[in-house]
Amino acid sequence: xxxxxxxxxxxxxxxxxxxxxxxxxxxxxxxxxxxxxxxxxxxxxxxxxxxxxxxxxxxxxxxxxxxxxxxxxxxxxxxxxxxxxxxxxxxxxxxxxxxxxxxxxxxxxxxxxxxxxxxxxxxxxxxxxxxxxxxxxxxxxxxxxxxxxxxxxxxxxxxxxxxxxxx
Numbered sequence: 578x579x580x581x582x583x584x585x586x587x588x589x590x591x592x593x594x595x596x597x598x599x600x601x602x603x604x605x606x607x608x609x610x611x612x613x614x615x616x617x618x619x620x621x622x623x624x625x626x627x628x629x630x631x632x633x634x635x636x637x638x639x640x641x642x643x644x645x646x647x648x649x650x651x652x653x654x655x656x657x658x659x660x661x662x663x664x665x666x667x668x669x670x671x672x673x674x675x676x677x678x679x680x681x682x683x684x685x686x687x688x689x690x691x692x693x694x695x696x697x698x699x700x701x702x703x704x705x706x707x708x709x710x711x712x713x714x715x716x717x718x719x720x721x722x723x724x725x726x727x728x729x730x731x732x733x734x735x736x737x738x739x740x741x742x743x744x
Contacts, residue, residue, distance in 0.1 A: 712736070
């Protein structure tokens, strides 16, 4: 497992290999997303949160996942188009991943190792589980799918206001 969240390899929704290193020094809200989920309207709130706080250093990162009720059946091109046309998403989106199981992406293995779920059950329960990460890469909090983006605003503002401590 990677030492820091910034070393973990990820693939953009355009298929480019990268890491989370470009987001070092930013507050991250990492979300496993899906286009055909009851929580899909949260895209609107995520975009609003991002638009309101991106100039202060917030970045929302969307990771499509098809593990829950096959609610993300499209390919990356379809996902990007859906998010843009229906919700005006401008925050970074990544290639479809698994968040649980044998093909679990290293990012989610890392996130879950830092902030487990309720009652010690680490598995991601559903789409739109959210992880808030500090400017220094510390996983601050894990939120349930039912937690709306608007209800995270105070935590986001607190994370943005925290001293960076970046060396």
